[in-house]
Amino acid sequence: MSTPMNNLGIVVRNIQRADAGAIARLAKFGVATVHEAMGRVGLMKPYMRPVYPGAAVCGPAVTVLAQPGDNWMLHVAAEQLQEGDVLVVACTTDNTDGMFGDLLATSFRARGAKGIVIDAGVRDLKDLTAMQFPTFARAVSAKGTVKETLGSVNIPVVCAGALVHPGDVVVADDDGVVIVPREVVAMAADAAEARENNEGAKRKKLAAGELGLDMYSMREKLARAGLRYVD
Amino acid sequence: MSTPMNNLGIVVRNIQRADAGAIARLAKFGVATVHEAMGRVGLMKPYMRPVYPGAAVCGPAVTVLAQPGDNWMLHVAAEQLQEGDVLVVACTTDNTDGMFGDLLATSFRARGAKGIVIDAGVRDLKDLTAMQFPTFARAVSAKGTVKETLGSVNIPVVCAGALVHPGDVVVADDDGVVIVPREVVAMAADAAEARENNEGAKRKKLAAGELGLDMYSMREKLARAGLRYVD
Amino acid sequence: MSTPMNNLGIVVRNIQRADAGAIARLAKFGVATVHEAMGRVGLMKPYMRPVYPGAAVCGPAVTVLAQPGDNWMLHVAAEQLQEGDVLVVACTTDNTDGMFGDLLATSFRARGAKGIVIDAGVRDLKDLTAMQFPTFARAVSAKGTVKETLGSVNIPVVCAGALVHPGDVVVADDDGVVIVPREVVAMAADAAEARENNEGAKRKKLAAGELGLDMYSMREKLARAGLRYVD
Amino acid sequence: MSTPMNNLGIVVRNIQRADAGAIARLAKFGVATVHEAMGRVGLMKPYMRPVYPGAAVCGPAVTVLAQPGDNWMLHVAAEQLQEGDVLVVACTTDNTDGMFGDLLATSFRARGAKGIVIDAGVRDLKDLTAMQFPTFARAVSAKGTVKETLGSVNIPVVCAGALVHPGDVVVADDDGVVIVPREVVAMAADAAEARENNEGAKRKKLAAGELGLDMYSMREKLARAGLRYVD
């Protein structure tokens, strides 16, 4: 096991993934809904974007801590993948080099991976789009990388500002990426479902012209806060 | 009325919108043309982008000054909308939180709004695109917002570097967003028309291989400025 | 000829373009492949992006050094274009103004240009997309520019971090932009071809589930570097 | 007079400056205090920083709208200065070129100026520091500028996100820059004074260990908002 003093250069083989049934339930909801259902925590920073429109994925995280300009650990991670996994790649420093492209996507898909979230650059954009391999990245860059310096696989990482433990669930779509800790996936799915059921009714009322001011009973609180209407 | 010392916490109900006929004339032109017609002023900074390709809108501004991480004033603004309005949302500080999404878009459209320009983040990108609700923003972010702190509605705001008075006309398309002050909308439409008429002839000549150097008679001025041709 | 003390205000008329046959061979390869084939040099920074998806171009560079907010030299450059050229526009300082739009694109195409790479802003995005004129830029901005200050045409420039000599070959696609010096275009095409031939076999193996760890014989080197597997 | 359609290329000679007595009273307070006294409006973005520690200035604004890479209008503005003025330089686009240095500082000081706030770059940092000429800028850059394109002097400008009318009061120190509209300078000074008187007592209590929680009676509101204490 890694300790905080030696968490570079290790690969954790046995990680506990979130419950597959709970993941399947969560997968029906979008990032915004899950983020709200989680109490508004766990969101990655907004620079983490899909590299093609419509990319979306949900699955347990296999985490990678990479070094700048070096994608060696992605090859190491391939062996740790199971069906349905999503790679989450953090880097020890801000870096946009093209650590991931169509060859690795082919390999990861063959090993069961459903997508990748990478706090670095990717390349072969055309191929990734043709493959429809859900890819979320901070940049597109053709910059090649080396295989010289050890990072780690399946240790806790901070990726785009979010803490990710191996086995946590990654939910990613056009709105960004949110991380759901392994222990609360079922709860998050429940909360998301409740929220979404609630939204349909709201949408109908708003579409009919009802104001949020009335629907959410905001007028009194606004007045108490001192809002003044003038002509 | 607001004074410079108390312009937070107020809603101005009666604003004077630009003339509808003039707006209709202006709506035929793109942002680049209108910006040039205006004498190259009024443009927002280029980080203000459409959230889906092809988004375009033209209409009088209902302005909002929001607080970071707080979309309360957007609900307040909904009640002030009239048919054809465009919301312009400024924020008291740089913020990318997802202040606007499909529920507010549904509400705004039901109240007559034709689009939104927001110096913050938006979410529910897929829904906004499906709705084809023209949305211009500085970021896409699923980050949820609260409803706790007063801002204002229909006061002059600075949005993405441009000064916007309520009732000014917003012209937005793939090239960005330009603001036309209420008093000069007809003049701007005239100037845009003149400019566009002029462009057709230019385009034909250029397509036929004529050089801008000759068409715009630049050679003498270049020589005077000291341009040297060498082999 | 320009010297380092007076390289503003000159236009070099006779430049030596890379060999057309070699360019044609190189044009079959993507940016990532060419960048690797070149030994991982010559790449522009990743902020240089196509302004519409799928834009791609390959051809000899006609270089421009422009001043901020001023597109005068682009008109001067038009006269220096030959069939197949790609404009590479650098700027004396960081600037996002819309120096290039549909009129210049029409002119450049009429004079033989196949595309443009510009370290500034462009406008008329809709038209450029409709024209399918391959355009790579740091920003989209409607901001108009003047024609007042001399720059130069066909001198060596640094564009988005890459050194470009007139006549060097520009290769640009969804992955970014790479510059191949005139003297090594044939060698680069050879190396790209060798690389690409090699990739097909690799892709097949990876698709069949073989690990990069084994295919590239990484296990021993990883062990030597100290990688530890834990449970 | 300028209209929104022709506000480039004009110099307004007669501007109404804020009352000198009120300015003198306001000058005793720092930016943070004045910003709070103003109801938290009027602040420039935090990238606007003093170029040497301890720079501070307070005075009526003479405004300049400059073009990128061009400091011609600063020379024009020199003639419009009166004793005690502070130059506020906006630019039609983001630009960091060194528009201002020791020669202009010498000229401006000779004409009565007390300082400058410039949304661009400055140079001759050593000299500006030796002169102790209060300078607030977005960057330090030796990049030279031309004198070719008209901007304007003494029109309303947006500088670092803040709207500035000629004659408004600029308050600038280590905490940034805030703009006080001409009409409310006396009111702002009153409010600042009240605020500052109040702060002394608070500081004493806090220094003695009293908690803000108690001093500001926050505990009940926190409980109502749902704050939970756990062990």
Next chain:
Amino acid sequence: MSTPMNNLGIVVRNIQRADAGAIARLAKFGVATVHEAMGRVGLMKPYMRPVYPGAAVCGPAVTVLAQPGDNWMLHVAAEQLQEGDVLVVACTTDNTDGMFGDLLATSFRARGAKGIVIDAGVRDLKDLTAMQFPTFARAVSAKGTVKETLGSVNIPVVCAGALVHPGDVVVADDDGVVIVPREVVAMAADAAEARENNEGAKRKKLAAGELGLDMYSMREKLARAGLRYVD
């Protein structure tokens, strides 16, 4: 205790701080040394800078998760401070508002705090410098904040890219900020001491002109990697 589903709105009162003796030993070393001693992990991103030169602090973290534009939780945190603590303030989204200034510094110091690391803005720079209260921030901004929205105190936070648990040790100086997990402070101090002892000898040799190439025996590895010397 907080769970991942409800970690907003809670204050954890009893945290376990790192051992005081170990902290005292660690306090003798700089950030670069500790970061190396830790195996090159735990460093905050380089935008986190001291607000005055020479600021330095070492102590156990009391963590705060704040909302953008809102410093309410800093007041709540004051009550949880013990002698020697260092506040670490994260924010739910990127924000530069001035959440911290001289009044809070006075209060925190009175309650025992030795410094603050805040992923937001601070103000009253002159006073903070005069007080010599070690302050590390992402920005200086006079922008005022409200007290309306709950965050949390003493939960794990991600601050400037680093994971911080309450009670972990913060080491901050001119080189940045590094976090040492509570459990390994003594080990980190040992490793830092070993490293520093080692550096003295190295420095002497290097000062005498010995090359790192020889001192670290790099020549053979360089040759193996393919380094070529040419004339």
Next chain:
Amino acid sequence: MSTPMNNLGIVVRNIQRADAGAIARLAKFGVATVHEAMGRVGLMKPYMRPVYPGAAVCGPAVTVLAQPGDNWMLHVAAEQLQEGDVLVVACTTDNTDGMFGDLLATSFRARGAKGIVIDAGVRDLKDLTAMQFPTFARAVSAKGTVKETLGSVNIPVVCAGALVHPGDVVVADDDGVVIVPREVVAMAADAAEARENNEGAKRKKLAAGELGLDMYSMREKLARAGLRYVD
């Protein structure tokens, strides 16, 4: 010799440095003066800043092309230094890691170096300041680096946007960094001297209240450009 196809992994031992006498003459002038004297070319981007106030250096460049997160080539470069050299370190991609600190500064100084310009991060800020070793960098960061991947020494590099050949002269001070090509150092010194002589007279006139408008005879050109004075 390196060719464009294999410029990684080489060290050029014999470079031709600019003439020592010419360098000595140039060293009397500041960056802004030299940049102007050069015809406004050769300046690095303004993010390249001295890490302590007052740092200044002038000397011939020994260039380094480093890989992100890797300072191996700096050790290789040490052996190539001669008395008076200035290191110029470029990186194959944007990187802020702390590649340079007090040990390397000690080594470089012992080998004759007078300063360093590095397009990456540096650490040991306190020591570098105490040593008064002129250091210009894009960031301060304690982030440690490895020694695993080859770059090159004494090949042409692009550093912070400027092209630098080995032996070119680096002039750096509080205003930034400018590169003077080896062949024109004497000419640049002449031009700088002429410019500086000229500035003394100008400064006197401006200090006496004369306007640049008159001193530079700008009024006619302004009128021709269409400047209007209004009241």
